Amino acid sequence: MALNNTYDARVQQETAVGAGVQLLLLVLLGAAIGLGPAGWLTGLAFAFATWAVLSRALHRSCLRSFGPANRVTLGRATLVGGVTALVADSFESAPPVTLLVALTAVALLLDGVDGKVARRTGTSSALGARFDMEVDAFLILVLSVYVSMQLGPWVLLIGGMRYMFIAAARLAPWLNAPLPPSFARKTVAALQGICLLLAGAELLPHAANLTVVLVSLGSLVWSFGRDVVWLWRQSRRETSAEAVPEARLPELVGR
Template sequence: MALNNTYDARPAQQETAVGAGVQILLLALLGTAIGMGPAGWVTGLVFAIATWAVLSRALHRSRLSSFGAANRVTLGRATLVGGVTALVADSFESTPPVSVLVGLTAVALVLDGVDGKVARRTGTSTALGARFDMEVDAFLILVLSVYVSMSLGPWVLLIGGMRYAFVAAARLAPWLNAPLPPSTARKTVAALQGILLLLAGADLLPHAANLGVVLLALGLLVWSFGRDVLWLWRRSRMRAMVAAEVDEVLESSVAEVLVEATRAA
């Protein structure tokens, strides 16, 4: 009797479609509440469609039969990030209420610590879930840096763009793709980026204080990335030295065997 190994991706992908629908509903609520303009609508819709398409493709490739509770939390965060993205895009044409943007961002940041706990408690941690969580975090930081840059200057975009610059650099220098050891400091710095950018974006502090807050965020991020890049470079050098030593030993061994063979002949 033949076994049925057909993979059914529909249950998991249906949840991504629901997520896209909730995203559109959130945009409709924002549009009704604040009168969001075309830029916000278009950006929000593009975000919803792109998230649905990328996540559906990733689910199909990972062959997950269930979306999982933790991924549902992350999808909820992605929906909130889509709302924040729409509001930031709308801010180029008008001035949306800061309280709404701050509220959506704050909830997204709070939920950042929830999906990981849910994954561990339910035993549903997956590589896809970890990557999904990381990409949502990175995009939120990018969007917040765009928003804050409108008041403090384009240099703030360094914060949001640093992770993407690292990914691009890894294509040219493959040694940057090596796995990094777990680090509480790295996680703390990553979490602080959203908090500090949100604080500056809320505009509760004087301009000089906001500038100091964002400079602190940038300094911590440069330190964290710099430390990781240095560790990866040292690791690559060490691996290269070990490989060279192994090659040298093998060459010496082959040479000795050839000498012995010659003598025996």
């Protein structure tokens, strides 16, 4: 028990360090561009929420070590926290587009690195995969909020689609079934961040940005639609398989 407590304390210390680094990044952003109240409050809320949720998840998973892959993901989460603060601040003043794009680009470039590190070091875990996915999803949500200020609220569908799927799964539990690996799904997921970053950078004409984001949304709708259809068909098969023995029971008993 004492050994487990020692491991838990070490893991929790790393999450505390991550929160500290997040605060340091906010201080640096504040010194560089002068974050307003919205940026500070949002950034601090993100840091606290990340620390609290991750600490609880780590405690429940009983991991013996935080691991190098999770450290990479935590670094990405820190960058996402900075992007979140900048986007929140953009509601009050003109955003520093170059800085926002730089932080986002690094966060996107590091996506996938944590997975490779986990496989090479033999430290893959369900918690690590979930942590990586949640960081990706939240970054897409924040970017969709930012781009929606230029192109309209419909862009929020990109960032909100996964959360709508989770909400729908509470009403339809068959949506919680595991999906088979899909290269197309991974490609579409990666495309969202790239397209939103490109549109947010404002390097292209308005019409081109609109086209890029529409392509992003269309591919996401296709990907989610395909998965929902697969899950529905799988649930029908399982229901049919469970019903067959019950239908044959009288006949077997009669024999």
